[in-house]
Amino acid sequence: MDLFGGIEAGGTKFVCAVGSGPDDVRQEIRYSTTTPAESIGRAIAFFRDVRAQGATLRAVGIAAFGPLDPNPTSPTFGYITTTPKPGWAHADFVGPLRAALGLPVGFDTDVNGAALGEGKWGAAQGLDTFVYLTIGTGIGGGALAEGRLLHGLMHTELGHIRIPHDWGDDPFPGVCPYHGDCFEGLACGPAIEARWGQRAETLPPDHPAWALEARYIALALVNTLLSLCPQRIILGGGVMEQAHLFPLIRQEVVALLNGYVQVPAILRDIECYIVPPGLGNRAGVLGAIALAQASQ
Ligand code: ADP
Numbered sequence: 367m368d369l370f371g372g373i374e375a376g377g378t379k380f381v382c383a384v385g386s387g388p389d390d391v392r393q394e395i396r397y398s399t400t401t402p403a404e405s406i407g408r409a410i411a412f413f414r415d416v417r418a419q420g421a422t423l424r425a426v427g428i429a430a431f432g433p434l435d436p437n438p439t440s441p442t443f444g445y446i447t448t449t450p451k452p453g454w455a456h457a458d459f460v461g462p463l464r465a466a467l468g469l470p471v472g473f474d475t476d477v478n479g480a481a482l483g484e485g486k487w488g489a490a491q492g493l494d495t496f497v498y499l500t501i502g503t504g505i506g507g508g509a510l511a512e513g514r515l516l517h518g519l520m521h522t523e524l525g526h527i528r529i530p531h532d533w534g535d536d537p538f539p540g541v542c543p544y545h546g547d548c549f550e551g552l553a554c555g556p557a558i559e560a561r562w563g564q565r566a567e568t569l570p571p572d573h574p575a576w577a578l579e580a581r582y583i584a585l586a587l588v589n590t591l592l593s594l595c596p597q598r599i600i601l602g603g604g605v606m607e608q609a610h611l612f613p614l615i616r617q618e619v620v621a622l623l624n625g626y627v628q629v630p631a632i633l634r635d636i637e638c639y640i641v642p643p644g645l646g647n648r649a650g651v652l653g654a655i656a657l658a659q660a661s662q
């Protein structure tokens with residue numbers, strides 16, 4: 367059995383695992399994100415330990431917070447790029463791992479990893495063009511286009527797309543340090559908390575926060591749908607634990623499209639079009655394992 371290492375590198379925590387898929391995760395550790403040297407060092411120690419126990423690793427995959435450079439031909443491939451996270455701007459992530467372990471290393475955003483994993487084992491099996499969006503501390507989107515992770519100029523940055531903001535209806539200025547009221551600025555978990563003065567998970571289902579949240583998410587999904595033509599959109603992250611958001615978002619998407627897109631996925635099967643992750647909160651770490659498998 368070929369085994370792969372996966373690192374889900376989040377802004378607050380790291381999860382490192384060894385396995386070959388959802389039914390075969392053999393070992394896993396998690397720890398708080400600190401400096402690059404310490405956080406990457408602990409991952410290296412974990413994989414060395416796994417090898418010392420006799421396992422053969424074929425490759426390692428990193429699904430990381432961004433922005434990052436996923437282009438293997440770029441001189442800064444494998445680096446986190448412009449993050450405001452202290453110590454991590456322009457940090458080399460792949461280099462130290464490759465040097466220490468001598469293995470191929472796959473490297474992409476957490477959401478591109480999750481998209482790849484969802485395509486392989488989760489809610490997007492059998493599809494070749496789809497989007498995975500997380501709505502949590504930040505908002506990020508990953509996309510497969512015709513079977514490949516979408517890169518091009520960089521990686522997708524669906525969290526920072528601009529959506530209409532009615533200042534009369536919602537005077538909240540947004541929390542994005544770059545744009546203020548971009549999608550993430552208006553709709554991430556910390557935006558909900560700052561706007562309403564309490565953590566999103568403590569707001570009751572009938573709170574007006576949710577209709578507004580569903581509207582912002584639907585506006586972003588319509589833009590995503592019209593530009594990338596995904597065959598399905600998967601919504602994960604802490605905020606989407608609020609399952610009652612799904613029907614609200616679906617209704618808004620249909621209403622905003624206003625009959626323009628005449629396809630069965632929208633007209634008839636919207637419940638199967640905008641869905642939660644099939645891998646649940648395992649999408650991140652399994653995505654990292656999927657990136658390892660794809661790196662070979
Ligand atoms: P991260 O994005 O840091 O990986 P999460 O996806 O869990 O982590 O997102 C954390 C954000 O989601 C926080 O802003 C938190 O308030 C919000 N959140 C977490 N759980 C819930 C929940 N059950 N309902 C609504 N919001 C939640």
Ligand code: ZN
Pocket residue numbers: 525526542543544545546548549550551
């Ligand atoms: Zn932004």
